[in-house]
Amino acid sequence: MKNLGALITDPAFALHFRTIEPVPAAPRALLILLHGVGGNETNLGGLAAAVPQDTLVVLPRGPLAVGPLQFAWFRVAFGASGPQIAADEAEESRSLLIRFIEQLQTRHGVDAQHTTIAGFSQGGIMSASVALSAPERANAFAVLSGRILPELEPAIAPKERLSKLRGFVGHGKQDVKLPVSWAERADAWLHALGVSHVTKLYPAGHELTPAMVGDFLNWLQSPSQVTAASLHFDPERTTLSRPDASVVLAPGWTRVAREHLRAWPPRPVDMEKAIALIEDELMRSRHDLHGLQVTSDEPVLREIARAAGLSESNQRLDREIVERTFERLAAVTLGRPNTQERLPEDLRFAAILLILRELMHHLDISSISLQGNTESSSLGASQHAGKDRERQHDVRWPQRQVNHTTSIRRLQ
Numbered sequence: 001m002k003n004l005g006a007l008i009t010d011p012a013f014a015l016h017f018r019t020i021e022p023v024p025a026a027p028r029a030l031l032i033l034l035h036g037v038g039g040n041e042t043n044l045g046g047l048a049a050a051v052p053q054d055t056l057v058v059l060p061r062g063p064l065a066v067g068p069l070q071f072a073w074f075r076v077a078f079g080a081s082g083p084q085i086a087a088d089e090a091e092e093s094r095s096l097l098i099r100f101i102e103q104l105q106t107r108h109g110v111d112a113q114h115t116t117i118a119g120f121s122q123g124g125i126m127s128a129s130v131a132l133s134a135p136e137r138a139n140a141f142a143v144l145s146g147r148i149l150p151e152l153e154p155a156i157a158p159k160e161r162l163s164k165l166r167g168f169v170g171h172g173k174q175d176v177k178l179p180v181s182w183a184e185r186a187d188a189w190l191h192a193l194g195v196s197h198v199t200k201l202y203p204a205g206h207e208l209t210p211a212m213v214g215d216f217l218n219w220l221q222s223p224s225q226v227t228a229a230s231l232h233f234d235p236e237r238t239t240l241s242r243p244d245a246s247v248v249l250a251p252g253w254t255r256v257a258r259e260h261l262r263a264w265p266p267r268p269v270d271m272e273k274a275i276a277l278i279e280d281e282l283m284r285s286r287h288d289l290h291g292l293q294v295t296s297d298e299p300v301l302r303e304i305a306r307a308a309g310l311s312e313s314n315q316r317l318d319r320e321i322v323e324r325t326f327e328r329l330a331a332v333t334l335g336r337p338n339t340q341e342r343l344p345e346d347l348r349f350a351a352i353l354l355i356l357r358e359l360m361h362h363l364d365i366s367s368i369s370l371q372g373n374t375e376s377s378s379l380g381a382s383q384h385a386g387k388d389r390e391r392q393h394d395v396r397w398p399q400r401q402v403n404h405t406t407s408i409r410r411l412q
Contacts, residue, residue: 003021005019007061017060020059027056029054030104031051037121037122039070039071041061063096094133097117113164115138116139117138117140119146121206125146125149141167146171146182162195171183177205230295233253250358250359254351263347264346268333295370302370314370317367323357326354329350329353
């Protein structure tokens with residue numbers, strides 16, 4: 001049984017800390033868990049329950065006392081303009097943690113490649129600060145209901161030093177202390193830095209939920225899950241290209257449109273059959289591709305982002321955004337005038353939206369990083385409508401007798 005050890009105040013270490021006992025005699029890995037402001041080193045002890053026995057779990061105490069058994073890494077004030085930090089204290093704690101990690105690694109013989117630093121709230125902030133500025137000290141970091149400090153930017157290591165770093169960002173969508181926009185900024189920043197990472201959002205506030213903890217522990221124990229892949233929508237096939245292989249996952253948009261989406265707007269029954277076709281292909285592919293970090297330079301994804309109301313500067317397409325756009329398309333198929341939804345009247349757009357939606361759900365792809373030029377290099381909405389009408393005359397759409405009142409269960 002794992003237990004929280006006594007507070008260690010050894011002057012050979014830069015910080016006071018506790019460990020999870022029993023301490024492994026020859027640890028294979030090192031996990032450092034940082035508490036939030038006003039907490040203490042005992043707060044995250046419960047996370048260690050599912051950590052492998054050969055991992056040394058260390059829980060340091062923040063250097064600033066802010067109350068009885070309450071500590072912090074830096075002082076912060078929350079106002080109308082957002083959190084205002086004591087930047088000098090944050091910098092001092094960052095330096096202390098880097099030194100502390102090096103001392104632990106030296107004492108226990110664990111290298112940086114097997115070291116992870118993670119934390120909740122302010123502890124997550126410090127985890128990112130340490131890992132992004134000193135990747136030679138930790139190979140992985142997790143920000144749980146935290147953020148990346150804008151003040152950290154001058155200290156962030158060059159991209160080549162960050163190339164082997166991996167991260168996890170978990171955040172509650174209803175967080176009022178640190179709004180979810182901080183997680184979105186962190187995700188975009190890590191993409192820009194080229195840091196391999198996973199971002200997951202939860203129906204929660206400023207807290208650690210069982211789902212967040214479970215996802216963090218799965219990420220912690222399965223580093224191979226974070227794999228980069230590029231998504232491509234070709235006319236005859238949909239593929240994901242990884243460093244080791246290119247995998248055909250689903251039919252191309254031409255086949256989906258030709259066989260099922262006869263005309264604009266598609267009929268509910270045709271949408272159902274198109275989704276069934278895509279799902280069947282996905283099931284047959286049987287590739288273990290869950291948890292991918294997906295990027296794409298496909299212009300049609302920019303079209304979907306614009307249809308969803310995202311700005312041209314947005315660099316990420318979330319699964320939730322795709323689902324909402326799909327629901328708008330479904331509403332049009334059920335009779336809502338497209339003048340209300342203003343979606344491109346284009347069967348290619350509709351087919352790729354269906355393929356994308358099924359891929360993201362079945363492969364658990366939480367978001368796609370949009371690459372390439374933000375300017376439109378494809379047809380505009382009005383052009384789509386005209387081209388689509390031309391295509392309906394040029395392509396022989398299948399003529400099938402189908403009951404127009406068929407239920408639309410797959411769209412619900």
